[in-house]
Amino acid sequence: MLYRALERRCARYSNIHPVHGNVMSFEPDGRTDLIFLGGLLMYLNEEDVIALLRRLLPFLEPGGMMLCRESTVRGDTVVRRGDYQAVYRSVPDYRRIFGQCGLSIRHVERNEPYVLMQMGCELVKTWKETVPERFQALRGIGHLTYFMFRLGNPWITRVSKFLGIPFPKLENHFFVLEPGMS
Ligand SMILES: C[S@@+](CC[C@H](N)C(=O)[O-])C[C@H]1O[C@@H](n2cnc3c(N)ncnc32)[C@H](O)[C@@H]1O
Incomplete structure (x- = not known):
């Protein structure tokens, strides 16, 4: 349903091509200035986060950037199991993971809204x-x-x-x- 809404909203933009599938098997079709991952890494275990970021990195144009928006915690990582599964990591934990993928944080900002x-x-x-x-x-x-x-x-x-x-x-x-x- 979310994807159908996305398709409808994007229909009038010729430069947006929605794709429905597992991000772990997604292959970008070229280089780009910006890769945005919104509320996605929290649904992946650390191994998959690292594999995904390392795979996407070569698709960034020189000078390009990656923007991630993620739910976070102040202390140790919280793993939520059951019907709704997610991994809430701290900012230092994300910094460590990004570092392992050859990415550094240029700016980090709390999402106040x-x-x-x-x-x-x-x-x-x-x-x-x-x-x-x-x-x-x-x-x-x-x-x-x-x-x-x-x-x-x-x-x-x-x-x-x-x-x-x-x-x-x-x-x-x-x-x-x-x-x-x-
Ligand atoms: C919290 S929502 C974020 C939605 C939107 N990207 C945003 O920034 O508001 C998380 C989305 O990630 C998608 N998702 C989770 N795991 C995924 C995976 N392995 N491959 C593709 N999408 C995934 C879910 O289906 C859901 O639509």
């Missing part, structure tokens, strides 16, 4: 876990949380950092990568 949304999700989840169901009033709490974060942005995302509280548990970062060692 994502972090804001994640804060809201984690707050509502905690509310649901701690308040008895008949008092939850989820509709109202949802609206309240939404407006609290809308009005509190951007300072509200800095409060936990300032207080040294690991909240939200999950973050999200952009990594601008270039060939070479840092």
